[in-house]
Amino acid sequence: MRAHHSLANYDTTQAVRIEGTVVEFHRINPHSFIFLEQKTADGSIRRWAVEGPSGFQLNRKAFPKDGLKLGDIVEVCG
Numbered sequence: 001m002r003a004h005h006s007l008a009n010y011d012t013t014q015a016v017r018i019e020g021t022v023v024e025f026h027r028i029n030p031h032s033f034i035f036l037e038q039k040t041a042d043g044s045i046r047r048w049a050v051e052g053p054s055g056f057q058l059n060r061k062a063f064p065k066d067g068l069k070l071g072d073i074v075e076v077c078g
Helices: 056-058
Strands: 017-026 033-039 046-051 075-078
Touching: 033 075, 046 056
Parallel strands: none
Antiparallel strands: 017 033, 017 075, 033 046
16 A cells, blocks of 8 residues: 555656756755756746655765766756
């Protein structure tokens, strides 16, 4: 039984891919957050907040504390 979080609010049938520039990274518990800015086709900027694993989980996987830096370009899928 999955009781931690419900996926009821999300469309789990389609993946969403976002490529953008890291403008903030919060390595915190219970979930880390990456804030990205994505340039759209019309040249405007769209800001995204991406929830990730906890700081504890990132430490266990040996993800470096400077693994994401401001200005890095990343692609996320969820």
